[in-house]
Amino acid sequence: MEERRKRRKLNIKLPVRGHGRYVFTDKKHPEKGVLSAALGLISVVTICLAVFKSYENGGQAEPRYGVAVMFCLLYSIAGLVLGIMSRMEKDIFRLFPNLGIILNVLSLIWVGLLLYFSVL
Numbered sequence: 035m036e037e038r039r040k041r042r043k044l045n046i047k048l049p050v051r052g053h054g055r056y057v058f059t060d061k062k063h064p065e066k067g068v069l070s071a072a073l074g075l076i077s078v079v080t081i082c083l084a085v086f087k088s089y090e091n092g093g094q095a096e097p098r099y100g101v102a103v104m105f106c107l108l109y110s111i112a113g114l115v116l117g118i119m120s121r122m123e124k125d126i127f128r129l130f131p132n133l134g135i136i137l138n139v140l141s142l143i144w145v146g147l148l149l150y151f152s153v154l
Contacts, residue, residue: 066120067130073113074137077106081144107145114138 084102088095117134120126 061125061127063130064120064123064126066116066123067126067128067134070113070117070120070134071130071137072134073109073116074134074141077109077113077141078137078144080106081141081148085148103145103148106141110138110141110145114142 080102084095084099084106088099113134117131117138121128121131121135
């Protein structure tokens with residue numbers, strides 16, 4: 035009899051997602067994290083377009099492409115700050131803050147490399 039009770043106590047079933055099972059949570063996607071990811075995506079796409087248009091122009095960058103990249107620098111700094119702030123919140127899904135931090139750091143590195151190689 036006692037062995038059955040021990041077996042019951044050790045019989046642990048893990049929750050399986052499927053028909054008839056729901057997983058409820060209080061977590062949410064933070065607004066700052068979503069905004070951070072959006073700013074990072076805008077920044078990366080704009081830098082890609084500026085580099086591509088400069089390549090199409092024979093390597094001569096027009097001043098408007100430089101201004102666009104400088105705005106991307108500001109967007110990336112703001113997005114990085116927002117991503118770090120949202121990452122510090124509790125009970126959140128971490129997808130958008132992590133994505134925002136990664137995209138914004140990538141954008142900052144790319145702008146830094148563009149500025150470094152333009153001086154050479």
